[in-house]
Amino acid sequence: MKRYQIFISIFLFEIIVLVFLLFSASAQVAKGKKEMLSLKDLCSELSLTDLSVWTEARYTRNPSQADWFSPFQDFPSSVEHFPAGSLIEPPMRRKR
Amino acid sequence: MIKHLKILEFALSSLLRRKLKNLAIVSVFTTVTMVIASILFLTHSFKKEALLILQGSPELIVQRIQAGRHALIPLSYVDAIKGLPGVGDVRPRYWGYYYDPLTGANFTVIAYPEGIRKTEIIEGSLPGANEHGYCLIGSGVADARFLQIGDELFLQDIKGRVLSLKVRGIFKKSSQILTNDLVIISRPDFDRLFGFPEGHATDLTVQVYNPTEIQNIAGKVKKLLPDTRPITRSEILRTYDSLFNWRGGMLLALFASSVLAFVILAWDKATGLSAEERQEIGILKAIGWETSDVLTLKFWEGASISLISFLTGIILAYIHVFYFSAVLFEPALKGWSVLFPDFRLRPYVDLYQCFVLFMVTVVPYTASTIIPSWKAAITDPDSVMRG
Amino acid sequence: MNSDILISVQKVSKCFNRGRPNEIWPVREASLYVKKGEVVVLKGPSGSGKTTLLGLIGCMSRPTSGRIILKGQDVAKLPERFLTEIRRKTFGFIFQQFNLIKGISVRENILLPLYPTGMSFGQMSERVEELMETLSLSHRAGFPVEILSGGEQQRVAIARALINNPDILMADEPTAHLDSKLSMNLLETLGLLKSRGMTIVIATHDPLVFETEMVDRVYEVRDGRVRER
Numbered sequence: 001m002k003r004y005q006i007f008i009s010i011f012l013f014e015i016i017v018l019v020f021l022l023f024s025a026s027a028q029v030a031k032g033k034k035e036m037l038s039l040k041d042l043c044s045e046l047s048l049t050d051l052s053v054w055t056e057a058r059y060t061r062n063p064s065q066a067d068w069f070s071p072f073q074d075f076p077s078s079v080e081h082f083p084a085g086s087l088i089e090p091p092m093r094r095k096r
Numbered sequence: 097m098i099k100h101l102k103i104l105e106f107a108l109s110s111l112l113r114r115k116l117k118n119l120a121i122v123s124v125f126t127t128v129t130m131v132i133a134s135i136l137f138l139t140h141s142f143k144k145e146a147l148l149i150l151q152g153s154p155e156l157i158v159q160r161i162q163a164g165r166h167a168l169i170p171l172s173y174v175d176a177i178k179g180l181p182g183v184g185d186v187r188p189r190y191w192g193y194y195y196d197p198l199t200g201a202n203f204t205v206i207a208y209p210e211g212i213r214k215t216e217i218i219e220g221s222l223p224g225a226n227e228h229g230y231c232l233i234g235s236g237v238a239d240a241r242f243l244q245i246g247d248e249l250f251l252q253d254i255k256g257r258v259l260s261l262k263v264r265g266i267f268k269k270s271s272q273i274l275t276n277d278l279v280i281i282s283r284p285d286f287d288r289l290f291g292f293p294e295g296h297a298t299d300l301t302v303q304v305y306n307p308t309e310i311q312n313i314a315g316k317v318k319k320l321l322p323d324t325r326p327i328t329r330s331e332i333l334r335t336y337d338s339l340f341n342w343r344g345g346m347l348l349a350l351f352a353s354s355v356l357a358f359v360i361l362a363w364d365k366a367t368g369l370s371a372e373e374r375q376e377i378g379i380l381k382a383i384g385w386e387t388s389d390v391l392t393l394k395f396w397e398g399a400s401i402s403l404i405s406f407l408t409g410i411i412l413a414y415i416h417v418f419y420f421s422a423v424l425f426e427p428a429l430k431g432w433s434v435l436f437p438d439f440r441l442r443p444y445v446d447l448y449q450c451f452v453l454f455m456v457t458v459v460p461y462t463a464s465t466i467i468p469s470w471k472a473a474i475t476d477p478d479s480v481m482r483g
Numbered sequence: 484m485n486s487d488i489l490i491s492v493q494k495v496s497k498c499f500n501r502g503r504p505n506e507i508w509p510v511r512e513a514s515l516y517v518k519k520g521e522v523v524v525l526k527g528p529s530g531s532g533k534t535t536l537l538g539l540i541g542c543m544s545r546p547t548s549g550r551i552i553l554k555g556q557d558v559a560k561l562p563e564r565f566l567t568e569i570r571r572k573t574f575g576f577i578f579q580q581f582n583l584i585k586g587i588s589v590r591e592n593i594l595l596p597l598y599p600t601g602m603s604f605g606q607m608s609e610r611v612e613e614l615m616e617t618l619s620l621s622h623r624a625g626f627p628v629e630i631l632s633g634g635e636q637q638r639v640a641i642a643r644a645l646i647n648n649p650d651i652l653m654a655d656e657p658t659a660h661l662d663s664k665l666s667m668n669l670l671e672t673l674g675l676l677k678s679r680g681m682t683i684v685i686a687t688h689d690p691l692v693f694e695t696e697m698v699d700r701v702y703e704v705r706d707g708r709v710r711e712r
């Protein structure tokens with residue numbers, strides 16, 4: 001087998017994998033659509049305004065809502081602040 | 097066509113001569129592409145998902161502000177706001193945070209609102225009207241406290257007494273992004289847990305009939321009740337949008353050094369053509385390669401490396417983000433967290449972003465291989481006669 | 484002059500670094516001709532301008548003045564594009580330094596001139612196997628060139644010069660890196676090529692070369708001036 005054939009095979013293989021991934025992506029999105037809609041409904045039924053992503057401290061839980069924002073409530077030595085620490089972990093005692 | 101294939105064949109042999117160097121370039125290139133593509137995929141699908149879900153959040157929220165801080169809102173405000181033209185329903189929201197010293201986690205406690213429908217998101221059953229002593233919990237809470245349906249969740253109320261709540265339902269893992277830390281309990285339990293003052297709510301949600309009127313009504317509310325702060329849904333969506341952009345950007349900044357290293361590598365290639373390479377180009381020209389043939393060779397040398405690296409990087413990024421939940425930098429994007437949502441992201445892929453990434457990696461790399469050869473390729477080849 | 488004349492060089496001069504203090508004229512008003520099927524030798528001491536002259540004849544660079552008529556066409560002022568085509572179709576070069584590409588196999592080095600052509604891989608490998616056979620290189624086909632001996636590298640260079648079936652073979656100091664036995668082998672090979680009708684131009688200062696009988700004409704080059712001998 002010539003080198004260019006190997007190269008083109010690898011190239012085509014990767015293209016096929018990529019196309020397959022993209023198709024499966026849109027299929028997955030389509031499949032998850034119903035769930036997304038019920039999530040959206042739940043969001044409106046519970047009148048939620050924020051995602052449950054940054055749950056490490058009260059002040060990070062609902063970034064869109066007014067609150068007694070203060071980064072040092074539960075983790076007085078938390079160096080980072082809003083909306084959540086990314087680089088520095090909380091003191092070990094607080095971490096499970 | 098056959099000519100291109102043959103030049104490609106020669107380009108590949110030529111690359112194989114410096115196996116280690118080119119392997120290093122391919123791996124650096126692949127890694128850089130993978131990291132950047134992962135960040136783009138992750139932020140994009142996160143954002144997309146967030147914005148889709150939050151379409152369901154209330155159009156307008158009215159909070160009371162006291163001394164610049166959030167305060168509980170008197171229920172008398174409900175009727176005042178209802179009196180404004182264009183306003184539909186106004187409902188109080190009862191919610192708060194519960195810091196659980198046992199697990200070190202924060203729960204979000206919500207008083208059971210009417211009108212929840214049972215969907216496949218909720219496992220278990222919904223409570224009947226006027227029932228209390230139950231709770232619906234997010235899967236993060238269930239995991240942290242090792243709870244199953246039928247178990248008891250113990251919380252400590254404001255007076256230090258234990259409040260025992262029977263787990264009626266658990267939100268499925270797939271809904272974690274919205275429900276991970278929720279604890280939903282009845283109004284009487286809520287009042288007892290927090291000692292909530294009579295006649296007050298946490299804040300109010302306002303239904304507006306005409307979406308174009310939301311801003312207008314927010315202004316009227318502010319005028320009518322100067323101690324309130326209206327928050328519109330579009331503001332929330334906008335904030336989330338920029339929040340994810342900001343965090344994505346911060347991640348990119350973290351990896352800027354690797355990108356920089358890559359740029360330096362490409363720059364090095366672009367500026368310096370080694371004497372050996374110059375000599376080779378001269379030889380090719382001397383034995384009858386045209387300038388365009390030499391440039392085609394250089395094109396294939398650059399394109400083969402960058403195309404393969406780019407595709408590999410994109411594929412790895414996709415697998416990393418959507419099959420392995422972006423394990424490598426999930427912490428950096430979501431922050432450290434006690435209740436860590438490990439939801440699988442739905443794979444929203446923005447082809448435009450991929451295209452832009454292609455344009456800023458493959459194209460400049462290939463160009464940086466061709467351009468320096470240009471000068472060598474257009475000069476007379478007689479210098480090779482003298483070695 | 485008759486129509487057998489393949490190359491005719493008329494009062495050709497070449498200047499490097501014109502107008503600068505290091506201006507140099509390695510070739511001055513050189514005139515010579517080469518007939519079809521001849522073996523012509525340019526002989527002269529080191530630095531006399533042989534290589535430069537060979538480069539001018541072989542369309543590697545253009546003369547500062549004078550005319551070079553190749554197959555009835557004046558090539559002195561042709562644009563680069565045409566010169567490349569002439570180099571590919573008409574000339575085969577054996578360089579003073581062999582100018583093989585290191586790290587690449589013998590076979591690929593020989594094939595170099597054929598990559599940018601429309602010839603199929605099959606035809607290419609047919610030709611290269613045949614050539615390697617004649618020059619007894621077959622057992623080295625897959626080796627990287629730099630591990631070959633000087634004589635073998637020389638033969639690779641010859642094979643590469645011949646792969647595109649040129650009309651004229653240009654050899655610059657072909658015996659410089661060879662001992663006398665290998666030089667004799669080389670001359671045999673060249674003689675064989677001559678007998679097949681190939682025109683050959685050799686630049687050398689090695690008596691072994693210009694005293695062989697196959698040489699039809701010797702030009703003496705001295706300080707860039709050419710004299711027939």
Ligand SMILES: Nc1ncnc2c1ncn2[C@@H]1O[C@H](COP(=O)(O)OP(=O)(O)OP(=O)(O)O)[C@@H](O)[C@H]1O
Pocket residue numbers: 482499500507508509527528529530531532533534535536579656688
């Ligand atoms: N590109 C150039 N720029 C300046 N001078 C040059 C250039 N090429 C050749 N020369 C000079 O032209 C002269 C003739 O060089 P050339 O290589 O033709 O000699 P030669 O007869 O082939 O010598 P040798 O037998 O050593 O190979 C030398 O003095 C050389 O320095």
Ligand SMILES: [Mg+2]
Pocket residue numbers: 533534535579655656
């Ligand atoms: Mg010389």
